[in-house]
Amino acid sequence: MGKRIGMEIALAAAEAAALCRPDVIAAYPITPNTHIPEHLSDIVAEGRLDAEYICVESEHSAISACCGASGTGARTFTATSSQGLLFMQEVLPIVSSLRLPVVMVIGNRAVSGPINIWNDHSDIMYQRDTGWVSLFVANGQETVDMVIQAFKIGEHRDVMLPVNINIDGFQLTHVVEPIFMPDQEEVDRFLPTYKPFAQLHPDKPMTMGALGLPEIFNEAMRAKDEAILRSKKVVLDVWKEWEKQFGRKYEPIESYKTEGAETLLMTMGSMGETAEIAIDELRKDGFPVGLLKIKLWRPFPFEEFRKAVKGAKCLAVMDRAVSFGGPGGPVFAEIRSALYDEPKKPKMLNFIIGLGGRDVQVEDFIKMAKKTASTKKLKPEDAYEIYGARE
Amino acid sequence: MSTTNVNPKKLVENFELYAPKLIEKMEYFSPGHRACQGCGEALAIRLMCKALGKDTVISNATGCMEVISSLYPTTAWNLPWIHVAFPNSASVGSGVEAGLKALRRKGRIPDRYVKTVAIGGDGGTVDIGFQALSGAMERGHDMLYVCFDNEAYMNTGIQRSGATPFGSSTTTAPAGKASIGNKTWKKNVAEIMVEHGLPYVATACHSYPIDFMNKVKKARSIKGPSYIHCLSVCPTGWRSTSETCIKLGRLAVETGIFPLYEVEYGKYKITVDPPEKLRSVTDYIKPQGRFRHLTPDQIKGIQERVLMERNKFMNKVNHSKSWEELRAPQGK
Amino acid sequence: MSEKKWPETWQEVNPGCMVFRPGSASEYHTGSWRAKRPIWDNAKCIKCGVCYIFCPEGCITEDADGFFAANFDYCKGCGICAHECWPKAIVMVNEED
Numbered sequence: 114m115g116k117r118i119g120m121e122i123a124l125a126a127a128e129a130a131a132l133c134r135p136d137v138i139a140a141y142p143i144t145p146n147t148h149i150p151e152h153l154s155d156i157v158a159e160g161r162l163d164a165e166y167i168c169v170e171s172e173h174s175a176i177s178a179c180c181g182a183s184g185t186g187a188r189t190f191t192a193t194s195s196q197g198l199l200f201m202q203e204v205l206p207i208v209s210s211l212r213l214p215v216v217m218v219i220g221n222r223a224v225s226g227p228i229n230i231w232n233d234h235s236d237i238m239y240q241r242d243t244g245w246v247s248l249f250v251a252n253g254q255e256t257v258d259m260v261i262q263a264f265k266i267g268e269h270r271d272v273m274l275p276v277n278i279n280i281d282g283f284q285l286t287h288v289v290e291p292i293f294m295p296d297q298e299e300v301d302r303f304l305p306t307y308k309p310f311a312q313l314h315p316d317k318p319m320t321m322g323a324l325g326l327p328e329i330f331n332e333a334m335r336a337k338d339e340a341i342l343r344s345k346k347v348v349l350d351v352w353k354e355w356e357k358q359f360g361r362k363y364e365p366i367e368s369y370k371t372e373g374a375e376t377l378l379m380t381m382g383s384m385g386e387t388a389e390i391a392i393d394e395l396r397k398d399g400f401p402v403g404l405l406k407i408k409l410w411r412p413f414p415f416e417e418f419r420k421a422v423k424g425a426k427c428l429a430v431m432d433r434a435v436s437f438g439g440p441g442g443p444v445f446a447e448i449r450s451a452l453y454d455e456p457k458k459p460k461m462l463n464f465i466i467g468l469g470g471r472d473v474q475v476e477d478f479i480k481m482a483k484k485t486a487s488t489k490k491l492k493p494e495d496a497y498e499i500y501g502a503r504e
Numbered sequence: 505m506s507t508t509n510v511n512p513k514k515l516v517e518n519f520e521l522y523a524p525k526l527i528e529k530m531e532y533f534s535p536g537h538r539a540c541q542g543c544g545e546a547l548a549i550r551l552m553c554k555a556l557g558k559d560t561v562i563s564n565a566t567g568c569m570e571v572i573s574s575l576y577p578t579t580a581w582n583l584p585w586i587h588v589a590f591p592n593s594a595s596v597g598s599g600v601e602a603g604l605k606a607l608r609r610k611g612r613i614p615d616r617y618v619k620t621v622a623i624g625g626d627g628g629t630v631d632i633g634f635q636a637l638s639g640a641m642e643r644g645h646d647m648l649y650v651c652f653d654n655e656a657y658m659n660t661g662i663q664r665s666g667a668t669p670f671g672s673s674t675t676t677a678p679a680g681k682a683s684i685g686n687k688t689w690k691k692n693v694a695e696i697m698v699e700h701g702l703p704y705v706a707t708a709c710h711s712y713p714i715d716f717m718n719k720v721k722k723a724r725s726i727k728g729p730s731y732i733h734c735l736s737v738c739p740t741g742w743r744s745t746s747e748t749c750i751k752l753g754r755l756a757v758e759t760g761i762f763p764l765y766e767v768e769y770g771k772y773k774i775t776v777d778p779p780e781k782l783r784s785v786t787d788y789i790k791p792q793g794r795f796r797h798l799t800p801d802q803i804k805g806i807q808e809r810v811l812m813e814r815n816k817f818m819n820k821v822n823h824s825k826s827w828e829e830l831r832a833p834q835g836k
Numbered sequence: 837m838s839e840k841k842w843p844e845t846w847q848e849v850n851p852g853c854m855v856f857r858p859g860s861a862s863e864y865h866t867g868s869w870r871a872k873r874p875i876w877d878n879a880k881c882i883k884c885g886v887c888y889i890f891c892p893e894g895c896i897t898e899d900a901d902g903f904f905a906a907n908f909d910y911c912k913g914c915g916i917c918a919h920e921c922w923p924k925a926i927v928m929v930n931e932e933d
Contacts, residue, residue, distance in 0.1 A: 165602035170639030174595035181599025322587030524885030536861035542914030580861035747915030
């Protein structure tokens with residue numbers, strides 16, 4: 114039986130990864146996720162985990178080493194943020210194309226220019242099209258749970274795709290929370306030894322990373338698209354199994370006090386917890402407002418999303434990244450697109466908040482909810498605002 | 505062992521001449537690959553694979569050899585092989601080495617030694633792949649890295665690389681009224697690898713196949729990082745005829761431009777002696793169209809520099825001491 | 837593995853475009869590229885194997901008597917074997933002849 118302990122979430126993420134018995138870890142430190150590779154190297158050095166820990170010389174080499182290791186059939190893990198994630202970017206679509214189930218924890222941090230080490234979602238928003246399964250956590254317990262689930266999802270024969278788990282940098286990584294940590298026996302039962310589809314070994318020589326001529330590239334992309342779409346069912350099945358074994362329930366879109374809500378707020382990541390407090394206060398004043406928290410970002414859960422927003426008159430989407438020159442924040446653009454053909458869709462507003470670690474407080478959510486309730490229908494390029502920019 | 509200018513009557517005395525009949529027969533790099541006619545690099549890969557044998561996993565950078573050998577749905581490789589991207593052959597190789605080590609230790613793969621070999625062209629080693637190479641070698645992975653140096657980014661159309669020789673005309677450093685072509689001397693990666701403290705570093709050329717294969721075998725037996733820099737003649741990029749591929753490799757050695765040596769635990773050893781009187785660089789330059797624009801004065805400048813580099817190198821060889829010898833206390 | 841027709845459907849493409857048939861490049865006969873072909877004169881051949889070792893295609897093989905010949909399915913006609921042959925036992929002949 115596991116136990117409930119107070120732990121810094123980054124350390125808990127490292128402990129969760131170690132419980133999954135990775136064979137190879139290749140990671141490069143970058144604030145704010147540094148504590149994850151550091152703690153993992155501690156665990157290996159103490160002899161608690163039998164793994165090869167490669168102190169790579171850059172993030173590009175980190176993800177490349179993970180490709181090589183995963184290709185031999187080893188369970189691999191890495192972690193990074195922001196600039197590191199962007200440095201890896203060349204390899205990220207290759208990992209998913211090679212169908213290697215690497216698991217990566219991303220401590221979400223603002224992308225440079227100006228350099229900023231604090232939290233926002235701009236780093237992961239650059240990775241939307243890479244073909245990785247993407248999960249977003251709102252607190253420490255979800256962090257631990259989803260790191261373990263990620264291995265099971267990625268390694269499933271219907272999926273065989275890399276998975277990233279997004280944890281808000283500093284807001285979550287450096288925060289101490291009470292977490293129920295499963296023990297090794299429970300995790301071993303949930304997550305058996307990795308059985309790869311193909312391995313680099315002379316007993317059965319095979320070629321990974323062949324050249325795809327125009328005759329075949331189209332079909333290869335179609336096959337990859339099918340894989341990411343199939344992964345949704347696997348995510349739901351894994352969550353069902355998790356609930357059965359550990360008692361904690363997960364849904365692609367988690368609804369909070371949405372019964373009879375006319376106005377809905379939508380968040381991703383830890384800001385959802387602050388929004389919950391705002392919802393409680395507004396509800397006390399009789400405001401019919403509710404909250405939707407996205408947990409599964411890729412593949413996007415269209416079905417669950419449309420069901421969750423049914424009946425709402427207004428919807429405010431909270432983004433933590435700017436899509437310069439586009440129709441609002443990245444999440445907003447996808448939400449609008451998802452609802453475009455619905456006969457009855459809510460009026461939508463987009464608040465880009467919390468950029469570069471800017472604090473977003475309960476009062477801000479209350480203000481945004483009230484503004485949304487009284488909004489009129491707007492064109493997407495007029496419907497977004499970078500909230501709180503001093504004038 | 506040179507096959508030029510030797511009296512055919514002395515054939516039986518030169519046993520090494522018959523060594524081709526003793527090498528591994530299996531073609532681990534199968535015919536049907538799409539390399540150009542007379543490709544020195546394809547020959548070098550073929551020979552390297554014979555020397556490595558079956559228990560090898562290869563990590564390959566993007567480049568000529570990757571593109572011509574792995575067109576889906578076929579592959580020329582009879583060995584396990586992975587290609588990810590251009591700059592990361594050495595880092596993918598690091599991951600392969602770590603993965604094989606961990607899996608063998610945990611009993612998930614058969615308990616026998618499998619060598620990890622990372623290969624790349626001069627582009628993927630000397631320029632874009634340099635960081636990954638340096639990092640992997642510094643970390644001391646049990647991995648052999650072989651650089652197949654055809655002296656330019658041949659796969660993308662003969663652009664200049666850090667390994668392009670001085671005065672060579674490439675498509676991004678072309679010869680013209682205002683330019684001699686490539687203005688810089690060749691980057692000496694083998695020496696940089698020696699400074700990384702590797703137990704085994706060697707230079708080789710496919711024109712000396714037995715020497716190359718012996719070096720690959722020796723590197724394979726090292727349980728640690730090792731590096732081989734193999735000069736590979738590219739008739740297409742060097743604008744030479746396809747049949748002179750082997751001859752040009754020999755000329756590179758006989759003029760002293762590309763010495764063939766190995767550095768084992770710090771001790772330098774020349775493995776193929778060039779003629780006592782080095783051949784003039786003109787013999788090497790004349791058959792290659794990429795040097796066609798050079799004036800006699802420019803060639804004279806190159807000759808001087810080649811001799812200077814040779815003297816620098818010989819000085820190093822003559823004063824070289826192995827790590828073991830250097831460990832002995834001073835004054836003994 | 838059964839033969840799949842080419843080009844494959846998206847359901848048939850191997851995951852990750854992995855290739856499970858090592859050495860299958862030999863299905864492509866590069867011999868069609870040739871403009872000249874090597875012809876061995878066994879009377880001059882000293883059976884040293886130099887032509888075999890220097891062929892970039894690896895298409896020269898030794899027969900039961902120890903003589904060598906190129907597999908014309910793959911020979912690209914580069915001429916290295918003829919150029920390197922000690923006793924000049926190999927001659928490059930135009931394909932049209």
